[in-house]
Amino acid sequence: MDKNLDDIMTQFVDYLLPELTPYQTTMYLLLLRKSLLENGSREIRIGKRTLADFYGKGSRGEKTNYAHISKQLKGLEQNGCISIGDTTQDGTLYIIKFPNEIPIVMKKITSKEEPKIVEDFFTDPEKRRLIFERDKWICYYCGEKVTLDNATLDHLHPQHLGGTHLKENLKTSCLTCNSIKSGMTYEEAAAFILKSIQERRARKNQ
């Protein structure tokens, strides 16, 4: 099956089928069969009688009444599945819409594909500040006070390992702790940070 037809069928079954009545479904597939699959065109001019003959096939010779046929076509037009054009002596013109052109389907596809908004608390200065405030301007690693001049944001889970700019992954950090931790995980960096804290305290107490 070619890719295009594959998509049409998938979208038809997943999104359009649940919206149509069984009669509308039959009619839509019939029109698709007579247009796209038969002529490679989405337009078809066909008389009600011919349509009724095909539509009625398999229903044990039961006569399909035209009012019923018209009702299904109208329903499909209201759903945006087809456009109904002019009528000549050769029949009525129908333009069949692909599932991804039908409003109810389009709505479902977009809501499914809507990209998740990833909040970036790292790049935007205003949002960086929110993290500093959340952490009360205290380095997450050594507990020292930081100011706007030396406050940095550390990626708890390092960026090169897939760490995000989400606020859960950002910690207020002093310059010293951040430069020690740099690309390491907290577990890897813990011993180095601890050593640095001890050295800093020793210096202070000298």
Ligand SMILES: [Zn+2]
């Ligand atoms: Zn620190």
